[in-house]
Structures are given as C-alpha cells and as structure tokens.
Amino acid sequence: MPDRLDDESLDMTLKQVIISAIDEAIRRGAPSVEAEHLLLAIASGHDAAGRTLAEFGLDHAGVDAALRGERERSLRAAGIEPVAEERLLATRQSRPRWGATVREALRRADFSAHRGRRRAERERLAVADAAVGILRADLGTVPRALAYAGVDRAALVAQLESVSSERES
Amino acid sequence: MTPMAPEPTGPEADDLAAVVALRELADRLEDAAVERAMRTGWSWSQVAEALGVTRQAVHKKHHRRLEIAGIELRRRNA
Numbered sequence: 001m002p003d004r005l006d007d008e009s010l011d012m013t014l015k016q017v018i019i020s021a022i023d024e025a026i027r028r029g030a031p032s033v034e035a036e037h038l039l040l041a042i043a044s045g046h047d048a049a050g051r052t053l054a055e056f057g058l059d060h061a062g063v064d065a066a067l068r069g070e071r072e073r074s075l076r077a078a079g080i081e082p083v084a085e086e087r088l089l090a091t092r093q094s095r096p097r098w099g100a101t102v103r104e105a106l107r108r109a110d111f112s113a114h115r116g117r118r119r120a121e122r123e124r125l126a127v128a129d130a131a132v133g134i135l136r137a138d139l140g141t142v143p144r145a146l147a148y149a150g151v152d153r154a155a156l157v158a159q160l161e162s163v164s165s166e167r168e169s
Numbered sequence: 170m171t172p173m174a175p176e177p178t179g180p181e182a183d184d185l186a187a188v189v190a191l192r193e194l195a196d197r198l199e200d201a202a203v204e205r206a207m208r209t210g211w212s213w214s215q216v217a218e219a220l221g222v223t224r225q226a227v228h229k230k231h232h233r234r235l236e237i238a239g240i241e242l243r244r245r246n247a
Binding site for chain 1: 174175177178182183184186187188189190191193194196197198200201203204233234235237238
C-alpha cells in the first residue's frame with residue numbers, strides 16, 4: 001500500500017513506478033511484469049530519470065516504439081509477420097506475476113548507495129537506480145530494443161548514474 | 170578462459186529472442202482466440218478439443234479471466 005500519499009515532492013517514487021509497471025504489463029496483455037514494463041513506467045515520469053531517458057529519445061512513446069521494433073524483428077527472425085493488434089484483443093488477468101527480468105533489474109539496482117540521505121531524496125533517486133538496473137542487462141528484450149533504436153546504452157547508464165550521484169541542493 | 174560477452178543482436182540472440190516473441194504472441198493469440206470462441210457460444214470441451222488439450226487444462230487457464238470478461242459460460246460438460 002502506498003504510504004506516502006502526502007509526499008510533497010512531485011518526483012515519482014519507486015513504489016508508484018512499480019504500480020505503473022504492473023499497469024503497463026496488463027495493458028499489453030503480458031502474463032508477467034518484465035523489465036521493459038518498468039522501463040516504460042519510468043519513461044512516462046517527468047522526474048530526473050524520466051527526463052534523462054527522454055534526452056536519449058526514450059520518452060514513453062520512444063520506449064514503446066523501440067520495444068515494438070524489437071518484437072517485430074524477433075518474429076521476422078522466425079519467419080513470422082506481425083499479427084494485427086485487433087486479433088490479439090482479450091480481457092486480461094488483473095494480476096500478472098513478477099517476471100525474472102524485473103526481479104533481476106531490481107536486484108542489480110544499487111539502492112544502498114544513498115542510505116545516508118533523506119527519505120524523500122532516497123525515493124527520488126531509487127527510480128534512477130532502478131533504471132540503471134534495467135539498462136545494465138546485456139542480453140534480452142531491453143538491450144535489443146535499445147540497440148536497434150540506436151541508443152547508446154553505456155552513455156545512458158553513465159548519465160543516469162551522474163543524476164543519481166548529484167546531491168540535492 | 171575469459172567468459173565470452175555475446176552481443177544482444179547477434180544471430181544466436183536473434184533466435185533466442187524469436188522464442189520469446191513467439192511465446193508472447195502465442196499466449197496473446199490464445200487468450201484472444203479462446204475469448205472470441207467462448208463469446209460466440211463454444212463450450213470448454215470444444216475449445217479444448219480444438220486446442221488439443223484437456224478440458225480441465227483450458228478451464229483452469231482461462232476460466233477466471235473469462236468470468237472477469239463477463240462472458241456467459243456454457244454449463245459443465247457442455
């Protein structure tokens with residue numbers, strides 16, 4: 001349950017981002033919440049992490065297009081043309097399970113780096129840390145999508161890490 | 170031996186990603202196709218037979234979702 005509804009800061013907290021990642025998974029008919037859904041959720045925010053992603057062309061629409069491109073290429077690798085979205089419309093389960101890639105991304109994120117900071121600031125930075133955790137994956141859907149979209153993943157990670165190490169003034 | 174660092178878009182990665190994309194497509198197509206069939210009055214047994222699985226398997230996998238969808242489901246064994 002969200003326990004910081006009274007948060008004065010406009011920055012998204014990791015908890016809000018994770019709830020929004022579940023929504024992304026449901027909307028896409030995914031049986032599990034994966035790293036790409038978390039990335040979409042972070043990209044739809046206007047906080048430091050969201051802005052940094054947008055600088056690299058990865059606002060929500062940018063991530064969405066990159067993911068779509070990756071799936072189309074991967075299906076074509078198996079000789080399959082994309083299927084029209086209207087043929088895939090279905091009522092979704094309200095609770096997708098947690099996928100391995102999102103667990104792995106959150107495990108990779110180093111949330112302990114900001115232990116000494118104020119809680120609001122820690123929560124703000126946690127979103128950038130989660131983004132780094134997602135982008136550090138070298139194989140799988142997200143790195144493929146970014147590679148095909150021409151995004152310099154290493155430069156993006158470096159930029160997010162510098163955001164994450166800035167002190168709040 | 171230094172562990173190799175494969176590229177995310179190399180030929181082996183493409184084949185593995187194709188598996189992920191095909192599974193995702195098959196799952197979504199199954200959800201959509203089962204729902205469409207049940208909306209037009211197919212029974213669980215008929216859907217199961219068409220999918221080549223048991224009635225129990227298809228019921229277990231889809232029944233909650235179709236209840237949420239508000240589809241009037243034909244009675245047991247129908």
